[in-house]
Structures are given as C-alpha cells and as structure tokens.
Amino acid sequence: MHKTITKETKKKIAKTKSEAGRTQILEGAKSFTQTPSENNLKVASHRKHNFISLDEYKQLLSQGKTTLEVCKITSKHLIYFYNALLKGRITLSKEDFETMYDNGLSLNEIALKSNTPREYITQLRNFYAIKRKGATFQKRLNNEQPLPQEAKNIIIGSMLGDGHITKNGYFSEKHSPAQLEYLQWKASFFPNLTTDKSWAYYESIDKRSGSLIKTHSFRTTVHSWIQEMEKLWYKEIDGKRIKVVPEEIEGWMNEQVLAVWFMDDGLTDWHYRNGIKTYANIQPNCYLCTDSFNGKNMDKLLKTLESKFLLKSKINSRNRVSFNVYNTKLLMKTIISYTHKTMLYKVDEKSYCELLKSR
Numbered sequence: 001m002h003k004t005i006t007k008e009t010k011k012k013i014a015k016t017k018s019e020a021g022r023t024q025i026l027e028g029a030k031s032f033t034q035t036p037s038e039n040n041l042k043v044a045s046h047r048k049h050n051f052i053s054l055d056e057y058k059q060l061l062s063q064g065k066t067t068l069e070v071c072k073i074t075s076k077h078l079i080y081f082y083n084a085l086l087k088g089r090i091t092l093s094k095e096d097f098e099t100m101y102d103n104g105l106s107l108n109e110i111a112l113k114s115n116t117p118r119e120y121i122t123q124l125r126n127f128y129a130i131k132r133k134g135a136t137f138q139k140r141l142n143n144e145q146p147l148p149q150e151a152k153n154i155i156i157g158s159m160l161g162d163g164h165i166t167k168n169g170y171f172s173e174k175h176s177p178a179q180l181e182y183l184q185w186k187a188s189f190f191p192n193l194t195t196d197k198s199w200a201y202y203e204s205i206d207k208r209s210g211s212l213i214k215t216h217s218f219r220t221t222v223h224s225w226i227q228e229m230e231k232l233w234y235k236e237i238d239g240k241r242i243k244v245v246p247e248e249i250e251g252w253m254n255e256q257v258l259a260v261w262f263m264d265d266g267l268t269d270w271h272y273r274n275g276i277k278t279y280a281n282i283q284p285n286c287y288l289c290t291d292s293f294n295g296k297n298m299d300k301l302l303k304t305l306e307s308k309f310l311l312k313s314k315i316n317s318r319n320r321v322s323f324n325v326y327n328t329k330l331l332m333k334t335i336i337s338y339t340h341k342t343m344l345y346k347v348d349e350k351s352y353c354e355l356l357k358s359r
Contacts (some may be wrong), residue, residue, distance in 0.1 A: 050074050054127075057082050081123045092116050095130040101133060102124075102227065147225050151189040153256040155226065158186065159233050159243070160257070160301075163263025167241075169227035172219040181218050182263065182342045193220035245297040250304045259338035260310070262331070265289040268346050275356050285347070286328040288313075288321035309334055 052074045060070050071079050084090050092114040100110050111118040125132070152230050155163060162335070163173045171190075175183045187194060200217045218224065232246040246252075267289065271282045284293070290298060298315055305311040305321075309330055316322040323331055332347040344351035 093167045156252050157257040157260025160261040165230040169222040174217040187218045245300045253308045256338045259335035263343040283325040286323045
C-alpha cells in the first residue's frame with residue numbers, strides 16, 4: 001500500500017529542496033569570477049516585472065529568501081539565468097562570445113557551439129554588455145571582401161598620422177580644402193567601403209583667432225579588419241580612450257606606411273626664408289610630428305625606423321622625430337616613389353620651389 005503524503009510533509013520537502021538549492025547557489029556565488037563591471041550589469045527582464053541585478057539577487061538569497069520567493073518580485077526567466085550562471089552551468093566567456101559574434105555567428109549558432117541553452121544566450125549577451133548585431137551586420141559580414149594590403153598600409157600609416165578609428169570600426173580622416181585631393185587619393189583605396197555618407201564638409205570658428213575653419217572628412221563603412229585595428233590602436237587609460245602605437249608596428253611597417261605617415265605629419269625644412277635659400281649648399285632636414293604619442297610609443301617608433309630602414313633619428317625638444325642631413329636624404333629616397341603628387345613638396349626641392357612660386 002502506498003503511504004499517503006500529507007500537505008504538511010510536501011511543504012517540508014519543498015522547503016528542504018528550496019533551502020538546498022539556495023545554499024548551492026550561494027556557494028556558487030563565492031567562486032563566481034566575473035569582474036565587478038560585468039557583475040553589476042543589468043539584464044533586461046520582462047516589462048511587467050521589476051528588475052533586480054545579480055548582486056541584489058545574491059543579497060536577497062543571503063537574507064534567507066528562496067528562489068521561488070524572489071521569482072514573485074521579478075522575472076522567473078531572469079532568475080533561472082542567474083541560477084545557471086552561479087551554478088557554473090554557463091561556461092561561455094565574454095571573450096569567446098565576442099569572437100564568435102564578431103565572426104558572424106548568430107545567437108542560435110553560438111548557443112549550439114558553446115553548448116549553452118538558447119534561452120540564456122540573449123541574457124548573457126546583455127550581461128556581457130555586447131552590442132546587439134542584427135541582420136544588417138550578418139549581411140555585411142557575409143558579403144565582406146578582404147582588404148588589399150595597400151588599403152591596410154594606408155590605414156596604418158594614417159593611424160600614425162591624422163587617421164582615426166571609431167569604437168564601431170569606421171576609419172576616418174579630416175583635412176582642409178588645400179589637402180582635399182590628397183584625402184580623395186586615400187579614399188580611392190576603399191571603393192567597397194565608400195557610400196554616399198562617407199564624405200562630409202563643415203565649417204567652424206577658431207576660438208583663438210576667430211577665423212573660419214573649413215574641413216572635409218572621409219569615413220569608411222565598418223570592416224572586420226578595421227575593428228580589429230581599433231582594439232590595437234586604442235587603450236583605456238585613466239578613463240580616457242587614448243591612441244597608442246601597437247606592439248605589432250614593426251611587422252606592419254613598410255615604405256608605403258612610412259610615406260603615408262610622413263605625408264600626414266612630416267615636414268621638411270628646406271632652409272628657405274621669404275622665398276630665398278639661406279645658404280647655397282645648405283641641406284634640408286626632415287621632422288615627423290608625433291604629438292599624439294608619449295615616450296614609450298616614441299621609443300617603439302624610433303626603433304622601428306632603424307630596424308626596418310636603417311633610419312636613425314632622435315626626439316627633439318618639440319617632441320618631434322628629428323633626422324639629420326644624411327638620414328633626411330635616406331628617408332626621402334625611401335618614400336618618394338610612394339608620395340602623392342600634392343605632397344611632393346615635402347620630399348623634392350624642385351616641387352617645393354614651385355609651390356613657393358604659386359603662392
């Protein structure tokens with residue numbers, strides 16, 4: 001004969017199970033390894049329920065609340081996700097999630113590949129603060145063409161100079177109307193990343209002089225390679241997004257990269273004053289402006305110039321890379337064939353003199 005279980009006994013059993021589950025979750029919380037910034041991220045819950053953070057959930061459990069009691073004040077799906085997270089049933093790291101997502105895998109595919117229940121994947125994406133990628137991203141990634149090496153060289157050289165990469169993976173650069181043709185030349189390397197929205201023109205007033213500033217800007221569309229570059233070229237330092245010189249710069253450096261860098265931020269003192277050369281046989285000196293970078297970054301650049309091109313240089317009092325007469329000649333010889341016609345005045349004295357006459 002089956003022994004009848006009373007309602008009171010059922011309640012006791014349920015309470016025991018609930019207490020055991022609460023204890024297991026709290027034990028799991030002790031070894032939970034997410035960083036504080038991730039741990040406190042809010043996960044979207046159903047609009048009809050109050051949201052509670054993971055820390056708030058752990059606090060309620062510590063106060064003696066059961067999972068069932070907490071479910072009455074928030075979404076049960078959110079609590080199920082938290083329980084799975086704290087019990088170690090979700091092992092997909094943020095880094096692996098981002099890698100798969102950036103490579104074009106859908107959330108369904110990520111769930112299958114990581115052996116994570118699909119109902120937890122969306123919540124995990126929110127928990128890790130990974131921006132949602134919709135159908136447009138998937139379509140773009142599926143149709144994306146690899147960037148030619150020349151296009152990569154233009155971006156790398158520009159990043160040493162006037163270039164910028166946004167957090168979303170757009171490469172952009174700005175120049176005055178006098179350098180518009182040069183900017184258009186750069187843009188010609190990115191035909192597949194150029195749209196009607198790539199170009200813009202705007203005017204502003206210089207606060208110091210009160211003069212009108214005219215600016216042309218070019219921006220590519222997003223590309224996976226550019227997104228990877230963003231991670232290498234920028235670091236969060238003291239709460240600010242700072243451009244740095246990547247450790248990989250020596251492997252990337254070549255004649256075209258150097259030429260673009262010099263066209264952007266290089267200058268040559270031809271020793272002309274008021275259109276007249278100061279001494280007949282005086283030789284030019286080249287400089288590279290490097291205001292964007294600090295000491296350690298500068299050391300990388302100087303070592304790279306010497307190891308790749310035997311170019312010896314030093315940092316002068318104005319924080320510029322300075323070349324003596326011999327190394328100036330070597331620099332010009334190295335980059336002149338990669339120099340755009342509008343920038344030849346920086347490496348060819350005849351072009352410089354023609355520019356003086358035209359002014």
